[in-house]
Amino acid sequence: MDQPGGARIRTIGADHVALREQVLTELRRRIVDGEYGQGERLTETRLADDFGVSRNPVREALRVVEAEGFVQILPRRGAVVATLDDTAVRDLFAVRQQLETLAAGLAAERANADDVARLRRLLDDANKASEAKDFDQLAELNSAFHRAVIEVSGNRWLHSISTAMYHHVHWVFRVGAAQRAPHSTEEHIRLVDAIAAKDPEAASTAAGLHVAAAAKAALGQRPTA
Incomplete structure (x- = not known):
């Protein structure tokens, strides 16, 4: 027009x-x-x-x-x-726990140098968004990071299953992004370091601890829980 x-x-x-x-x-x-x-x-x-x-x-x-x-x-x-009640949040993180630990282990086995560089760029972008207190952008980058790990895993079934789920991950993260961001960043760094080291066990462990911490934060930030 x-x-x-x-x-x-x-x-x-x-x-x-x-x-x-x-x-x-x-x-x-x-x-x-x-x-x-x-x-x-x-x-x-x-x-x-x-x-x-x-x-x-x-x-x-x-x-x-x-x-x-x-x-x-x-x-x-x-x-x-819809309301993000406790049951919905717990169900979401139960699925994330299984999916993301598997994806992290596969990513550690299959990642190349370009894959690791891509993950580190996403971490850098997220850190800049956090410093700027741009929490909308940070939530976008958080989801982009997790989708990237799944893409690096090379498992097309994980990619297909996770597509709809990460809209909800974004939703939950955005609610408490300001409080969660510094901890999430540190956990993401540990995960990428394990993938870069090609250590599937360490990567799966890092992913599992990250999801558990995110779940605890998501449930703890709910005033009506």
Whole structure:
């Protein structure tokens, strides 16, 4: 869309991506980043106004985020942002414990120098975001780091299984990012050092301790737990 002076405004519909996918991505992002808070009601009309689209792609996107566990459909209330209760958090970390320890061990066996350099760059970027107190970016980088470890593992099943899970990992991490960041950074460094040393046992142990510490922090930061 052209504006006076030749400037252009980028609209959602301008991208060559299905409109529902664009709405879904933005809806998920706003939930994960806390722009739509836990327990907040999300009507189709409101979301359509927020995104500047019709209600159809909103309705379709809501079905997906409901299936993913980000939204609940409640009687007489309609769609509301789900609440990260203790059971949901424990279940998430139980799966992470199994998945990430396996991925770390495989990554230590299979990583090359470029893989290790990539992981260290993500750590450097995360450290800069932490120093700048850019916790939205830090949460993005935290998830990117864990996805990278899984990619380095070379196990396509782990990669496929983890895709949806890391949206929720991002959500949980973002809630307590300010308090968790320094500890998470140290744990990530130990994990990358073990991968670089090609020590699968040490890498699996580092990953397991990291997930256990993250779970304890996530449950401890919950005022309603």
